[in-house]
Amino acid sequence: MSKASPSTPLPQIRSTADFARHVGLARTTVSRVLNGQPGLKAKTIERVQAAMEATGFTPNAYALHLKGKRTATIGICMEDLLTPPAVRKLAALQRLLRERNYASLIEVLDPGESRRVVRHFLSMRVDAVVFIGHFIPEEIAQRLTELNAHGTPHLIIDHAGIEGANTVSLDRASGMVAVIDHLVSLGHKNFGLLALGGTARTVQERLQGVHAALARHQLDFDACTHSRDHLHVRTSDFEYGRALALIFAAEKKHPTAYIARNDEIGVGALHGFQAAGLRVPQDVSVTGFNNQDICAMTTPGLTSVDQQVAITAETAAELILSQLNQPLRRKPWVRTIEPQLIIRGSTGPARR
Amino acid sequence: MSKASPSTPLPQIRSTADFARHVGLARTTVSRVLNGQPGLKAKTIERVQAAMEATGFTPNAYALHLKGKRTATIGICMEDLLTPPAVRKLAALQRLLRERNYASLIEVLDPGESRRVVRHFLSMRVDAVVFIGHFIPEEIAQRLTELNAHGTPHLIIDHAGIEGANTVSLDRASGMVAVIDHLVSLGHKNFGLLALGGTARTVQERLQGVHAALARHQLDFDACTHSRDHLHVRTSDFEYGRALALIFAAEKKHPTAYIARNDEIGVGALHGFQAAGLRVPQDVSVTGFNNQDICAMTTPGLTSVDQQVAITAETAAELILSQLNQPLRRKPWVRTIEPQLIIRGSTGPARR
């Protein structure tokens, strides 16, 4: 069993002044060592470093910043911490920033809270603010105006289409093109759309991709797609996907391929079809979106579209860091990430 | 489409001095308004607040703190951001802290990095440091010694058993007692343990729970449990659970109930048994641990043990806040959270 010895409070050293006295050097000299300035004897450096070890003295970051040092802190606003792909992006980005010695100040942005959060970030003089997820566009636009006024750079990850915003987002249309191309190559000509309804921008983008891909294959969207999205409040995507699958399965002439809004709905649909006695992929094919871990947890595995989290985070880190210590650009950066289709057992040749 | 107007940099207001000049008041007066001090005309207050709105001026948090204000920041060390139960605890805790106007400074603690991270937290003069997850005990014990020396309170969530540490952790033994009681009540007398091997403290705790519960039912641990955990490096818990299930299923006389290390292994095992032609729960029962979303994503759903995230976070927040502005206690707080068994379709009466 490991033991943490309680207190034994050393003679409290709270400032460089205390510390300098303790080491027996001038405050100036200590400061020089701390900042790695030249012209110091090796012995002095050692002496100071040993004393830092022994006392655990850490200079006050607040005083440092006040003297003009960057805070080396990036503010990150999360839509929430419960959406796995968003958290994976956060994790990857945080790691990259940390490697460059930037700390992350992370806040969750409940609707209506953005003003308070951005104020806090500004008062903390963060070097930049990153938003990850999807937000209320008008609210974020206002925040960007404030950040611009303060000369604080920003970046939005995921939420595309806010004018003037620096953005890194997934090419969702392209992801759907890959799905359709894959399914068409397997001989599918009739497609069930699972929960791809509503006016959400991300869904619209994806439907545009479906449209475009079908057109390229000389297929007519209206004739060959069948959309089901009857519920508007859902407690569980999984249950909803299952319910939608059961509805389709009960129809005499149903599509051979199903495209789900996300992996949860795809997994639910897969179970639904199997429960209805249909074999996947012999009777019907199913695809998801996001390529979460759960895609590997079904039998067969769920074909899905990967968001390329690592590339997204690298692009984001590059964009953030390139904006630091630069004047604000008038023309925003807009970067698009190409998703990747991950083919698993849930998609196969169309039944004839 | 929403629009964020680029810059139009207002006359840059960077300090209370600039701001006071801009409003036409004394710095002292502005400071009073900002701090809600008494003895000010309503009109003056309004004037200042209107100007804050208009200019977006935010006082420098670094200068504030230097004048003695608490930083109102809690440092949170995460084992990683990819373990769903840990992230759920983080999300819940962060929300509770925010409600009390504490910001969260979040860092991921890669092995060997704890010293650097805690140093950073100390230099940021955080009010307390929280660790969420499981760590290298010796490393954390050292960090606690440092924190104690600085008079900074701490709390560890999940990792129990570090001497002198304030801890909130799950009563894993009790969770297993609930599982065994449930299975025994269904008539099960033979148990397969899936991946519950190794020396990890959490696993040992859980096995102790199994032991105790079986003893209470007059069952002998060695006679009635069969443990499989042959792989030591696994890429996917799901695949591993599936593999373990197939091994058991191939044996002539196999247990009727299976207890998995976690939900992923439980879900994999469930699929494995089904693939081997066994029905769940008619032929075999399966349980998981953690009660993640994926438990609802199988057919039947997976019986599992819920970690009671909300209660854990509330307890943690209470313990952190109660330590602030108090002298460090010699006797550590140790709180235990009672898990809750969530019964789903994967457990049923034992086949006779």
Next chain:
DNA sequence: CTGAAAGCGCTTACAG
């Protein structure tokens, strides 16, 4: 290497 001094952006008595 030392020491005294100025200044970062605030707050807080203090005298008017």
Next chain:
DNA sequence: CTGAAAGCGCTTACAG
């Protein structure tokens, strides 16, 4: 309400 002053913990010339 104003204004001048001190001080929080640092860094950075500057003179020795």
